[in-house]
Amino acid sequence: MSEPEPEANSQERIAVVLPDGSELEVDADATVEDCAYEIGPGLGSDTVAGKLDGDLVAKEEPVYDSAELEIITDDGGEEYLRVMRHSASHCLAQAVERLYDAEEVKLAIGPPTDEGFYYDFDNLDVDEDDLEEIEAEMEEIVEADYEIEREDVSIEEAEERLEDEPYKLELLSEFADENDQVSFYRQGEWEDLCAGPHVDSTGEIGAVKLLEIAGAYWRGDEENEMQTRIYGTAFEDESDLEEFLERKREAEKRDHRRIGNDMNLFSIQDVTGPGLPLYHPPGKTVLKELEDFVEDLNQDAGYDYVETPHVFKTDLWHRSGHYENYADDMFIFDVGDDEFGLKPMNCPGHAAIFQDQSWSYRDLPIRYAENGKVYRKEQRGELSGLSRVWAFTIDDGHLFVRPDQIEQEVEEIMGMITDVLETFDLEYEMALATRPEKSVGSDEIWERAEDQLRSVLEDHGHEYEIEEGDGAFYGPKIDFAFEDAIGRSWDGPTVQLDFNMPERFDLSYVGEDNEEHRPVMIHRALYGSYERFFMMLIEHFEGKFPLWLAPEQVRVLPISDENLEYAREIAAEFDDFRVEVDDRDSTLERKIRAAHDDRVPYQIIVGDNEEEAGNISVRDRFEDQEYDVEIEAFKEHLEDERDEQRPQPDFLQD
Structure with a gap:
C-alpha cells in the first residue's frame, strides 16, 4: 500500500528550547515573535527582541531547530x-x-x-x-x-x-x-x-x-x-x-591618568612610543611593594624564580602555537636570516626551562615564577593609560604537575589569589572560561581540562559562572573578577590548566613505573598584570594608598624655621618609613594642604610645644589630629599598620 500524499497545507515543524529547558514546537519558518505569540498573546505583543543561542537578534529573526530561545521584552533588563x-x-x-x-x-x-x-x-x-x-x-x-x-x-x-x-x-x-x-x-x-x-x-x-x-x-x-x-x-x-x-x-575624578600625573607616578610620552609607560620614582615605589608582596607569597608556596629574555626566535612561538594563533598581536622582526619576536607571554620560556632537565615523579610539582615583561601589539586607538599598553609585566607563575596533583595545586593557587584580593578589601567573583573558537589541542584534551577545573570549583564549594569561549587558546581557565570602590568590575587574577604546551614541547617526567609520563602545565597570575592592577588600585583608592603602598608614608611639618632641626630629628626617628620633611618657607596651613593634596597618609606636626615636650602631633589624611603623641607609640602603630597591610590609616580612627 502506498503512503498517503501529505496535505497541501501541512507545515514542517521544529522545536526550540526555552529558558526553563522545555521545548516549544513551532512552524519551520517561525520567527522569534511568532514563538512568543505561541507562548502567549501578551508575551507576543510585548516582545522587543530575542536571544538565539545567546546572540541578541531582532524579533523578526527566524528560529531554527534545537535553538535555545529567550524572549526579550521591555522589562528594563540589560x-x-x-x-x-x-x-x-x-x-x-x-x-x-x-x-x-x-x-x-x-x-x-x-x-x-x-x-x-x-x-x-x-x-x-x-x-x-x-x-x-x-x-x-x-x-x-x-x-x-x-x-x-x-x-x-x-x-x-x-x-x-x-x-x-x-x-x-x-x-x-x-x-x-x-x-x-x-x-x-x-x-x-x-x-x-x-x-x-x-x-x-x-x-x-x-x-x-x-x-x-x-x-x-x-x-x-x-x-x-x-x-x-x-x-x-x-x-x-x-x-x-x-x-x-x-x-x-x-x-x-579617579582617572588614573590624571592622578598618575598629579602624584608623579608614571608617564607615557610621545618620544618613547605609545603604550610604553615610564615609571617615575613614586610609581616604582608602589610597584616594588606589590612585587615584594607577591614574592613573599611565592616563597611561602615553594616557587623558584626564573628569568627569560624579552625576545626569542620565532621557532619557539611556532612550537608553542603562539605564531599561528597570536602572530597578529606580536612584534616580529628579522635579524639576518632569522626571525625573532618580542614575547607576548612568558609560558613558552618556562616550558623550555623545564624541558632542559630530566625529572622524576618525586620532583613534581615544579613551580616557576617570574615578573616577566611581555609585549602585545594592541591597536593604537585602543591604548589607554595603564589599562591597555604595549609593554606590561605579569606576575607569572607556571607549574608542572602530575595529574594527581592538579586539584591540590589549583586550590592552593586560588588561596593565594584570594589572599591578594582580600588584602585590598576587594569583592570578587569566579568564572570558568571554556574553549574559544581559535584554539589548539584535541576535543578530548579540552574536555579533560575543563572537567578538572570544574571539579576543583565544585568540590570546594566555590560559586562560579560559565564564560563560554573565553578560555586561552591553549586551555580553559578560572578567572577572578573584582569590584572597585565605585562598583566597577575588573578582570584580574587567573589560573589556567594546559595539557597542550607539554605536548608541543614534548615535556615528560619518569613515573613510579619507570615509564615516561606527560606533566600538566598550570598557568597562574595573582594580579593579572602589574599595569592593570596598579591602574585599578590608583582609581580604587583615588591615589590615597594604604600606608604600606604609599610612595610617601609620613611627612614632617615644622611650624616655623626654628623647629626645622627638631623636624629632621623626628624624621630620623622614622627612617624605617618613607618620610619627608617639608622645609619650605610657607605657612603651616599651606603645608598641611600640600600634604593632603599629595595624599600622604600621615603628617607629623612639630612646633615649640612638641619640641619642648619631646613629642609630636599627628594628623591623618582624614584631617583628624591628635596632640602630645609619644614618638615610640606612633612608631609602633605605623609598624603594625604597615606590616598588617591595613587598607586605611587608622591611628586616629578608634
Whole structure:
C-alpha cells in the first residue's frame, strides 16, 4: 500500500528550547515573535527582541531547530537596554545628517556598548561644543515618536540604496556572502542598513546624553581612515541617567591618568612610543611593594624564580602555537636570516626551562615564577593609560604537575589569589572560561581540562559562572573578577590548566613505573598584570594608598624655621618609613594642604610645644589630629599598620 500524499497545507515543524529547558514546537519558518505569540498573546505583543543561542537578534529573526530561545521584552533588563541604546545610535546618526551635509557625511557603524552607544562618521567636522545641538536634535526625534520599521530587501536593491555610502557597501559585501537578503530600519525620513534589533518607535527611547567625541580607525585598523566617533548613552528615565552621570563624574575624578600625573607616578610620552609607560620614582615605589608582596607569597608556596629574555626566535612561538594563533598581536622582526619576536607571554620560556632537565615523579610539582615583561601589539586607538599598553609585566607563575596533583595545586593557587584580593578589601567573583573558537589541542584534551577545573570549583564549594569561549587558546581557565570602590568590575587574577604546551614541547617526567609520563602545565597570575592592577588600585583608592603602598608614608611639618632641626630629628626617628620633611618657607596651613593634596597618609606636626615636650602631633589624611603623641607609640602603630597591610590609616580612627 502506498503512503498517503501529505496535505497541501501541512507545515514542517521544529522545536526550540526555552529558558526553563522545555521545548516549544513551532512552524519551520517561525520567527522569534511568532514563538512568543505561541507562548502567549501578551508575551507576543510585548516582545522587543530575542536571544538565539545567546546572540541578541531582532524579533523578526527566524528560529531554527534545537535553538535555545529567550524572549526579550521591555522589562528594563540589560538586554532591553542594549536594544534601546542601539535605537538611540540611529537617532544620533539621523540627527547628524539633519544638521550637517548628508551628502558629504558618510555613515560607518553605530552599535550599543555596555554603557551606551556610539556612531562613527567619516567627513564630519565637529567638536565637543557641537554635542549640545546634536543632542537637542536627537531629543526632537525621540519626541516625534517615529515608528521604527524593518524592511528586508535583496542584495541588489541594498546596493542601489547605499551607492553613496562606501562603508555600508563594504559591510554589505560581507553580508552578501551569507545572505540573499539584508535588512534596513527606517524612522521618519532616515534609514540605515542594520540587522537590529530595535525598539518599535523612537518615542520608546528614554533619556539620552551625548558624552564625548573621539577618533577611531575604520574597522579598528590603523591603516584605515580615521573617523569621528561620537559616544552617548541612554536610559529608560532621567533618574537612571543622572545616576550613571554621577558615577561617570566620580570615575573621572579617579582617572588614573590624571592622578598618575598629579602624584608623579608614571608617564607615557610621545618620544618613547605609545603604550610604553615610564615609571617615575613614586610609581616604582608602589610597584616594588606589590612585587615584594607577591614574592613573599611565592616563597611561602615553594616557587623558584626564573628569568627569560624579552625576545626569542620565532621557532619557539611556532612550537608553542603562539605564531599561528597570536602572530597578529606580536612584534616580529628579522635579524639576518632569522626571525625573532618580542614575547607576548612568558609560558613558552618556562616550558623550555623545564624541558632542559630530566625529572622524576618525586620532583613534581615544579613551580616557576617570574615578573616577566611581555609585549602585545594592541591597536593604537585602543591604548589607554595603564589599562591597555604595549609593554606590561605579569606576575607569572607556571607549574608542572602530575595529574594527581592538579586539584591540590589549583586550590592552593586560588588561596593565594584570594589572599591578594582580600588584602585590598576587594569583592570578587569566579568564572570558568571554556574553549574559544581559535584554539589548539584535541576535543578530548579540552574536555579533560575543563572537567578538572570544574571539579576543583565544585568540590570546594566555590560559586562560579560559565564564560563560554573565553578560555586561552591553549586551555580553559578560572578567572577572578573584582569590584572597585565605585562598583566597577575588573578582570584580574587567573589560573589556567594546559595539557597542550607539554605536548608541543614534548615535556615528560619518569613515573613510579619507570615509564615516561606527560606533566600538566598550570598557568597562574595573582594580579593579572602589574599595569592593570596598579591602574585599578590608583582609581580604587583615588591615589590615597594604604600606608604600606604609599610612595610617601609620613611627612614632617615644622611650624616655623626654628623647629626645622627638631623636624629632621623626628624624621630620623622614622627612617624605617618613607618620610619627608617639608622645609619650605610657607605657612603651616599651606603645608598641611600640600600634604593632603599629595595624599600622604600621615603628617607629623612639630612646633615649640612638641619640641619642648619631646613629642609630636599627628594628623591623618582624614584631617583628624591628635596632640602630645609619644614618638615610640606612633612608631609602633605605623609598624603594625604597615606590616598588617591595613587598607586605611587608622591611628586616629578608634
